[in-house]
Amino acid sequence: MSMSTEAMAPGGGWRRYFTWNTDHKVIGVQYLVTTFCFFLIGGLLAMLVRAELAQPGPDFLNGTEFNRFLTNHGSVMLFLWIIPVLAGFGNYLVPLMIGSRDMAFPNMNALSYWLIPPAGLIMLASFFVGAAEAGWTAYAPLSIQTPVGQTLWAVSVMILGTSSLLGAVNFVTTVFTMRAEGMTFWRLPLFVWGMLATSLLVLLATPVLTAGLVLIAMDRMAGTLFFSASNGGDPILWQNMFWFYSHPAVYIMVLPAMGIVSEVYPVFSRKPIFGYKAIAMSSMAISILGLTVWAHHMFTSGMDPRLRIPYMISSMIIAVPTGIKIFSWLATIWDGKIRFTTPMLFALGFISMFLIGGITGIFLAAIPIDLHVHDTYFVVAHLHFVLFGGSVSAVYAGLYYWFPKITGRMYDERLGKVHFVANFVGTNLTYLPMFLAGLLGMPRRVSDYSPEFTTLNLLATLGAFLLGTSALPFIYNAVVSWVSGPKAAANPWRALTLEWQTDSPPPAENFHQLPVVSSGPYDYGRPLAVPGQAQAVPAAGD
Amino acid sequence: MYEATQSADEAGMFAAGRRLGLDHLKLGMWLFLASEVMFFGGLISAFLHFKINNPSPESAFLDVVLVGLNTFVLLTSSLTVVLGLAAIQRGDRRGLIGYLAATILLGTAFLVGQANEFALLYRHGISLSSSLFGSSFFTLTGFHGLHVFVGICWALSTLFKAVRSGYSQGSYLGVEVFGLYWHFVDIVWIILFTLIYLI
Amino acid sequence: MQMDTRSPSKPRAGIRTYLVVFLGLAVITGVEIGLATVGLSRSFRAPIFVVLSLAKASLVAAFYMHLRSDSRFFTAIFVTPVVLILAVAVLFVIA
Numbered sequence: 001m002s003m004s005t006e007a008m009a010p011g012g013g014w015r016r017y018f019t020w021n022t023d024h025k026v027i028g029v030q031y032l033v034t035t036f037c038f039f040l041i042g043g044l045l046a047m048l049v050r051a052e053l054a055q056p057g058p059d060f061l062n063g064t065e066f067n068r069f070l071t072n073h074g075s076v077m078l079f080l081w082i083i084p085v086l087a088g089f090g091n092y093l094v095p096l097m098i099g100s101r102d103m104a105f106p107n108m109n110a111l112s113y114w115l116i117p118p119a120g121l122i123m124l125a126s127f128f129v130g131a132a133e134a135g136w137t138a139y140a141p142l143s144i145q146t147p148v149g150q151t152l153w154a155v156s157v158m159i160l161g162t163s164s165l166l167g168a169v170n171f172v173t174t175v176f177t178m179r180a181e182g183m184t185f186w187r188l189p190l191f192v193w194g195m196l197a198t199s200l201l202v203l204l205a206t207p208v209l210t211a212g213l214v215l216i217a218m219d220r221m222a223g224t225l226f227f228s229a230s231n232g233g234d235p236i237l238w239q240n241m242f243w244f245y246s247h248p249a250v251y252i253m254v255l256p257a258m259g260i261v262s263e264v265y266p267v268f269s270r271k272p273i274f275g276y277k278a279i280a281m282s283s284m285a286i287s288i289l290g291l292t293v294w295a296h297h298m299f300t301s302g303m304d305p306r307l308r309i310p311y312m313i314s315s316m317i318i319a320v321p322t323g324i325k326i327f328s329w330l331a332t333i334w335d336g337k338i339r340f341t342t343p344m345l346f347a348l349g350f351i352s353m354f355l356i357g358g359i360t361g362i363f364l365a366a367i368p369i370d371l372h373v374h375d376t377y378f379v380v381a382h383l384h385f386v387l388f389g390g391s392v393s394a395v396y397a398g399l400y401y402w403f404p405k406i407t408g409r410m411y412d413e414r415l416g417k418v419h420f421v422a423n424f425v426g427t428n429l430t431y432l433p434m435f436l437a438g439l440l441g442m443p444r445r446v447s448d449y450s451p452e453f454t455t456l457n458l459l460a461t462l463g464a465f466l467l468g469t470s471a472l473p474f475i476y477n478a479v480v481s482w483v484s485g486p487k488a489a490a491n492p493w494r495a496l497t498l499e500w501q502t503d504s505p506p507p508a509e510n511f512h513q514l515p516v517v518s519s520g521p522y523d524y525g526r527p528l529a530v531p532g533q534a535q536a537v538p539a540a541g542d
Numbered sequence: 543m544y545e546a547t548q549s550a551d552e553a554g555m556f557a558a559g560r561r562l563g564l565d566h567l568k569l570g571m572w573l574f575l576a577s578e579v580m581f582f583g584g585l586i587s588a589f590l591h592f593k594i595n596n597p598s599p600e601s602a603f604l605d606v607v608l609v610g611l612n613t614f615v616l617l618t619s620s621l622t623v624v625l626g627l628a629a630i631q632r633g634d635r636r637g638l639i640g641y642l643a644a645t646i647l648l649g650t651a652f653l654v655g656q657a658n659e660f661a662l663l664y665r666h667g668i669s670l671s672s673s674l675f676g677s678s679f680f681t682l683t684g685f686h687g688l689h690v691f692v693g694i695c696w697a698l699s700t701l702f703k704a705v706r707s708g709y710s711q712g713s714y715l716g717v718e719v720f721g722l723y724w725h726f727v728d729i730v731w732i733i734l735f736t737l738i739y740l741i
Numbered sequence: 742m743q744m745d746t747r748s749p750s751k752p753r754a755g756i757r758t759y760l761v762v763f764l765g766l767a768v769i770t771g772v773e774i775g776l777a778t779v780g781l782s783r784s785f786r787a788p789i790f791v792v793l794s795l796a797k798a799s800l801v802a803a804f805y806m807h808l809r810s811d812s813r814f815f816t817a818i819f820v821t822p823v824v825l826i827l828a829v830a831v832l833f834v835i836a
Contacts, residue, residue, distance in 0.1 A: 101555060104566045169573045177566040178561025204822055207577045208829070211584025223671030227587065232596040232674040237588060240833050244584075291825065295836070303836050399671060514554070563812040574817045576822045583826030594834050610774035614767065616799075621763045624805045628756055718807075725805045729775040729798045737793035740777050741787045 020114065022106035024508060026089050027113045031088025031103030031408060032399070034113075038080035040471065047074035047468050050430075054461040056451050066447035067133040071076035073124065075153065079160045080120050082391055083249070087112070087167045089398055090195045094171060096499035096506060097189045099180025099515045104173040108166050115163035123156035135445055137242060140227035140235040144219045153218050154213045161206045161213075164252075168202035171195050180498070182517035185305055186280075189497045190273065190519045191307035194259025195282040197287035198252050204291060205248040212241030239298050247294040251286055253387060256353075257394035258283070258325060261347040264397050265329055266522045268497045269336025270346035273522040275328035282321035299370045306368050314367035322358055324485040326351065341493075342416030346397035349424050353389025357382055359516075360435065375445070378438025384431045396423070396474070403481070404488030408505045411485060416476040422470030497521045503529065569720045575726050576688075582730050585685060586737065588728050589678045592605045593737075598675035603666045605659060606739050612655035616690075619648035620728045623721045633711035635704060642701040645724070649694045656687050679738065686734055689727045753810045762804045769793050 017030055048069050052061045061069065091109065095102050103109045126132055130147030143150055153455060175188070175196055216238065218224040225231040227238050266273045273279065295303065295311040329351060338344065360382040363369050396419075403411050433456040438444075442453045449457065491500040498521075502511050556566050557663055572669065593601075622644040629637030660680070668676045700720050773793055776786055803809040808816045 102554075105570060165577055168572050169577075172573055173559075173566050173570045176562065176569060177556045178565055179558040181557070184559070203573060203577045204580055204825060208584040211581055211588070214585070214685075215588060215681070218670070218677070222680065224677035225671070225674045226592075226677055232592065234591065236597070236836060237591055239583060240836055242587070244829065295832075298836075305834060307832075327798065416697035562793040562814070564814060568811075568815070569818075572818045576818050579819070579822040580826060583822070583829065587826070590830055591834045606777045607774060610770065610777070616767045617763070617770065620766075620801060620805055621759060625756065647768065722806055725801050729801050731809055732794050732797045732801070735775070736790050738832050739772055740790040740794075 020110050022110050023508060024095050024103045024104070024106065024109060025406075025510075028088050028092025030113050030404075031084055031091055031116070034116055034120075035081050035085035035088060038076050039085070040071055041124070042081055043468055043471065044070050045076065047464055049073060050461040050464040051506055052447060053449070053457050055458070056449050056454055060445060060447060063447050064133060067135075067445070068131040069320065071132045071135050071153075072127070073125060075132065075157070076120075077387075078136060078249070078253070079157055080123065082118070082253045082387065083164060084116055084160070085395055086198070086253065087164065087393075089191075089260065089395075089402075090171055090198075090256060091096075092117075093402070093499060094174060094195055096502070096510055097177060097192050097497055097521075098178060099183050099498050099511070099517060100178035101509050101514070103170050103509070104178060109170055112163045112167045112170070115159050119156045119163070122159070125151075126152040126156075134304060137239075137246070138216065139242075140216065140219070140238040141229065142235075143216060143238075144227055151217060152447060154220070157344045158210055158213050158217075160280040161210050164202050165206050167180070167482070168199035168206075171199045172203070178515055180194065180515050183299075183498075184245035184517075186277065187517055187520050189259075190262035190276070190279055190283075190334035191256065191259035192256075193283050194255045194262070198255045200284075200287045201248040201252050201255075201290060204455045205245040205252075205377050209239055209245030212245075216239070216417070226419070229350060229470055231301070236301055236303065241303055243294040243297045244291075247297060248287075248290045250383075250386070251290040253391050255286065255349065257285055257350070257391040260398040260401075261329065261350050261396045262325075263346040263413050263495075264401055265332045266524055267401075267493050268341060268347075269333045270339075270524050271332055271336040271523055272520075272526070274331035274334075275324070276520065276522065278324050278326050282324045283326075285321040286376055288461075289321070293318060296365055296370070298365055302372045312365055312367050316362060317327050318427060319358065319365075321539050326355065326358075327405050330381050341400075342411070342413060342420055343397045343401035345417065345420045346393045346400065346423075350390055350393040350397065353385055353393060353427060357385030357387075357390055360385065373438050375443055376438035377434040377442045377444055380444050381434035381438060384434070385427075389427045389431070393423070393427075396420075399478070401493070402499075403478070404492050405499055405506070407485075408488055408503075409481050409483045409485035410488045410492065411477050411481040412532050415473045419473045419477065423468060424472070426463050426467035426470050428463070430467060431461050433459045433463075441504075545692055548569050565716055567637060567719050568722070571722045575722065578726060579590050582685070582733075585682050586733070589682045590737065596701065598673065599670055600666070600673060600675040603663055604667065605662060608662075609659055609735065609739055612659070613731065615648050615655065616652045616728050616731050617650070619645045620725050621658070621710065622648060623724050627714065627721050630709050630714045630717055631711065635707060635709065638704050638717065639701060642697055642704060645725055646694055646697045646701065649690055649697065653687060653690055653694075656683065659728070664704075682734065683738070686730055689730070692725050693727050696723065697707055716728050753807065754804050758804060762800050765800055766797055771798050 017033070020026065021030075046087055049066065051107055052059050058388050091103070091113075123132075126149030129152070131149040131155035132138070132143075134143040134150060138150070138153070164442055175192060179188075215224070215226040219226050219228065219233075225233045225237050226232045229235060230436070262273060262279060292314040293311055295308065296315045299308050299311075333348075360378070364373065364379065364382060400411060400416055403409075437453050437456040437460075440453065440456075442449055442456075488504045490502065490504050493500065494506075498511075498515055498517070499516060500504070546703050559569065622641045626641030627640045628640060629635075631647065660683075663676075663679070668679070670677055672678045697720065700717060703716065775788060776789065802819065808819065
């Protein structure tokens with residue numbers, strides 16, 4: 001059945017992005033733009049840190065200021081950028097990809113978004129009262145003793161956790177109850193599978209962090225003794241509660257990203273995805289296994305040495321489903337008709353950078369190695385390869401890929417390529433030296449270091465500033481193209497997933513006619529008119 | 543005509559869920575309750591960590607009989623909730639109102655009983671900051687009490703809607719979803735009572 | 742616009758069932774209070790109390806929350822975090 005034309009008009013102008021709007025597409029854009037602003041702030045904090053670290057000895061920051069910039073760099077990047085930006089993609093894409101008109105709970109969806117700006121302001125406002133300085137990991141007892149900004153930090157993270165949790169409830173309910181006719185679970189795009197696997201982790205892990213943050217807040221504000229060792233409290237308990245969430249959190253930060261690149265590879269290789277079920281099931285496996293590995297962050301905490309072994313084993317096993325995905329992606333691209341568009345370049349960058357990060361993760365899982373490199377720059381390099389080289393590359397791939405769908409306009413391809421090259425070079429220049437520094441013994445979270453690490457730090461700082469600069473062509477491209485770029489067709493990439501079978505940008509109700517699905521989302525290179533295997537009904541205006 | 547089309551389309555919106563036997567509001571509530579299991583589980587884990595590794599003689603001041611009676615009160619409130627649901631399922635609006643009112647009274651009685659227990663312990667010098675036992679006891683039971691309070695507010699809101707004839711024999715989902723939350727809070731108390739008072 | 746919320750295949754419990762379940766809950770609670778005040782050794786009582794409380798929780802979940810008559814998926818959603826948190830609690834206590 002069709003809707004009246006008024007309901008279909010996508011208008012409303014830019015002002016609606018500053019209001020309480022229940023349209024998942026508006027909310028999605030609100031997420032993407034807001035989180036990108038926090039990305040820039042987190043990046044600025046990083047460049048301040050790297051500027052201080054370019055040379056040994058104090059330059060312009062004292063130890064406390066350094067710790068505050070460092071702590072908030074990590075916290076902003078993780079809680080205000082990478083986790084919510086992927087939720088933003090989920091918000092925009094999931095209803096479209098499953099063929100529904102919106103999410104299951106549109107008002108709760110708006111709430112999930114609107115919790116973010118105040119939480120972000122609270123975290124940044126902490127700089128006026130003594131920002132959090134105990135690292136993003138906020139280990140007790142230091143985090144109980146630091147000034148008031150640490151409490152603001154805890155409150156901010158609790159609010160963001162709530163936002164994330166409500167989002168997960170929405171995603172799972174939407175996928176289970178609102179799929180279009182014919183959209184079986186085995187026809188879901190892999191990005192949706194990624195969001196499902198992510199939501200499982202958000203639902204199960206986030207509340208434990210919330211409980212831990214409650215205990216921290218109570219120790220700080222109500223005089224409770226949970227983490228006060230001299231009164232019988234136990235700082236290790238905080239580490240357990242923190243990492244029980246924060247390890248799954250890194251899968252929360254990567255599973256949707258893997259979903260994004262799973263969408264990009266088949267389109268720009270003009271080949272079906274290799275191992276669809278393997279990739280989908282590997283996402284769920286990573287999710288479930290991800291709940292069992294957290295204490296590998298605590299190998300040097302003084303925990304019972306025998307207890308460390310199962311965590312080492314599970315941390316290594318989780319490499320298997322990850323490897324299955326990587327091989328499946330490579331097999332997808334293999335012998336394909338590859339188009340090196342900007343999204344594809346970033347997706348290829350993802351696979352190479354994530355591989356480096358992932359393999360070094362397996363090194364870290366080995367207890368004997370971890371004992372030497374824990375809390376050194378080796379870990380810093382590892383985490384930035386997976387999070388920046390990995391997830392952020394995938395985010396950029398997604399931003400370029402879906403730019404025409406979201407804005408109805410095409411970005412400038414040359415600027416995109418310039419951005420990619422600067423980003424790729426910058427990433428490697430910044431983080432490769434850190435592996436070496438860590439192996440040679442440079443600790444992390446230090447504002448000063450022994451002079452033998454100077455060259456490596458200088459290289460990393462140069463890379464960081466290159467990265468900072470590389471954001472400029474992207475911002476320029478995004479803004480100018482959105483305002484006055486050439487109008488985009490409904491399906492400029494000739495992709496098969498449902499979001500491309502409607503206008504760019506989609507009408508308010510997503511589809512003029514709800515699609516009826518009769519084939520999978522990656523049947524590239526296969527003849528169209530095969531009996532019983534017709535494609536999804538395309539919208540008018542394709 | 544347009545409305546019929548729109549509501550038919552709305553009905554179609556959740557067709558996939560209906561085919562799986564999943565109402566979207568109930569599914570959403572169950573997913574939320576799963577996260578609440580993890581939240582209370584986190585607090586309970588902390589409580590048990592200290593109870594087992596640092597047992598305290600202060601637990602002798604816990605009043606098992608008084609709080610046992612209080613447990614009985616909360617269990618009764620679960621009964622009244624489910625009887626209220628059964629009432630509206632057969633179209634008995636007044637029955638629903640009566641049972642919701644009873645639930646609110648019983649829930650309030652539970653909170654009064656808890657306040658009593660808190661005051662008793664406080665008179666023995668046990669507070670949030672007096673000892674680790676105090677910290678973990680009051681935090682865990684405090685958050686449970688907070689959840690009961692939220693439940694009472696929700697029950698009131700459900701009651702008001704019932705008075706305004708917002709529910710009927712064919713339309714009682716809101717009552718059921720409220721019930722899921724209330725029963726969950728009761729289950730949490732069942733576990734808490736055992737771990738704090740009995741073991 | 743409300744949909745019928747009941748699963749079409751399984752009939753729901755009636756009032757009599759709710760009352761019988763309540764009786765069970767009340768009796769178990771009485772037994773618990775009794776055992777607690779009698780003064781048996783703590784380590785002997787603990788497993789009994791755990792079993793009794795799980796029984797009460799299961800009764801409420803199965804009958805009052807209608808897990809028995811609704812989609813099995815709801816049961817899975819509820820049981821999964823319970824099992825997980827049991828393991829987590831053990832690990833948090835011994836670590």
